[in-house]
Amino acid sequence: MSNKDSLEQDNNFKYLSHLGWSSHFQTQLKSFNKNSFFTARVTGVRKRYFFINDGKKEILATPAGKLQQENSSTYPVVGDWVLVRQTAIEGILSRKNALTRGAAGMHSRKTGEYREQTIAANLDSVFIVTGLDRDFNLRRLERYLTLVYNCGLTPVIILTKADLHQDPQHFVNEAESIAFGVPVHLVSAFNDSGLSELTPYLLHGRTSVMVGSSGTGKSTLINRLCGETVQATGEVSASVGKGTHTTTSRDLIMMPQGGMIIDNPGIREISFWEIDQGVESTFPEIEEFSAGCRFSDCTHAHEPGCRVLQAVQDGELTEARLGNYLKMKRELEYISARKNKSADRVEKERWRDVSMKIKSINKKKSF
Structure with a gap:
């Protein structure tokens, strides 16, 4: 230049x-x-x-x-x-910053190494998009929140297809009950209701990425926010409630409001990569209850004096939420072990290569 x-x-x-x-x-x-x-x-x-x-x-x-x-x-x-x-x-x-996850399939078949997949980089917010049809699932929302918090990013929940229900507010209440302090927006691309609430996230220079299952209306929502068709959309099967993967690549789309949205193919497998404080941020009340357990290493499964189990008995915490918490804690412990194993494998392979080079040099010297 x-x-x-x-x-x-x-x-x-x-x-x-x-x-x-x-x-x-x-x-x-x-x-x-x-x-x-x-x-x-x-x-x-x-x-x-x-x-x-x-x-x-x-x-x-x-x-x-x-x-x-x-x-x-x-x-x-x-x-x-x-x-x-x-x-x-x-x-x-x-x-x-970056939004990352464990690569689909969990690990490389050739090496057994646990692999990272970076979805998008340099973000201001992550839109967790879920449709108010068969896609709405609180346990899945908890996994998405954990994924986002693990990466140190800011989640925003967007509930699409509000027009399918006469009174969809109870979905907002349910989402807010498990997403403490996270903004929850109810929108409809059919009649444009709620779209104006998303404007603050789309201002000059701001970047958001959309994540969610296929068929939740991510591309349709982008088209409505843009005021024109910029992303292809697909049909959702009425029998199984699953959408086709119309979006097959990731694109950063300039919005008329001045910001940007990164569209993302539907995610089938919510696998984790980063393991930093995601569960703790998603389940703050369980962490608070844990402080009252009799034993500091309580697993919240069967121990006497467990404040978390007492919360379930008293109706302060649902069994389903505790079950998802324990499941993700075990999963993150497993991932941590796999990542350490992967690092050990890389180190062993490096020293093996060094050893082979030394042997090759010594062999040449002997001639």
Whole structure:
């Protein structure tokens, strides 16, 4: 990139602000030669190709060879800020956050290694979208909340298809009963009710990602918020209540309100990757009850003096909610063990490679 182009790029940072550019990313550029790169945000992923936006136009780019060798946690995803030379993505700026999960299938069949899948990066909020049809499930909502809290992100619950019920408020009450302090919005893409309540999340420079099962109306909701059809939609089976996977890729969509939404294919398997305080944030009342248990290592299963079990008996806590809490605690303990095992495997393979190289060198010396 010439000095003239570099100067133009400096002037273009003001155009990046509507894409979410901030000082978090600006300070990182001090480490790079700005004469060689320009900065852009990833707006779409198509296998080995990426759509990127430099603040003025969208460009089709490919990852540089070194990036293709990187693991999935450092490979570009929608929402990333990248350094680009011509049309080659050479690097990724450090993310301020990311929504990650355990890859579908839980682990690699070849290596047995537990793998991470990054869904989107650099987010201001996560829209947990659930339809008020057969998709509405409190236990699933708890899993989504745990997934979001594990990543240190801010959840927002959106209940779609409100027009299917004469009085859908009880769904809001149920969701609020298990999502302490989380905003719950009741909307209908059919008659546009409740859509204006989402405007604060869509203001200039803000980025949200939608997660939820297929058929919950994520793409339809985006189309209504945009005022035009920008995402294809599919039918939902009346017999099983499942939608078709019309959205097959992740795209960052510019909204007329000034912000951005990342559409996401329907999630069938809510697997965890990060394990930091997600369960505690989703089930704060159980954590509070736990402080009153007789034993500090109480499992809340059968121990005498268990305040949590007493809460169930007294009607302060449902058995279903406690069961989901215990299930996710066990799952996260298992994931932690698997991740440690994966790290040990990587270390063993590294030392095995070193050993083989030493043997090869010694063998050459013997000739």
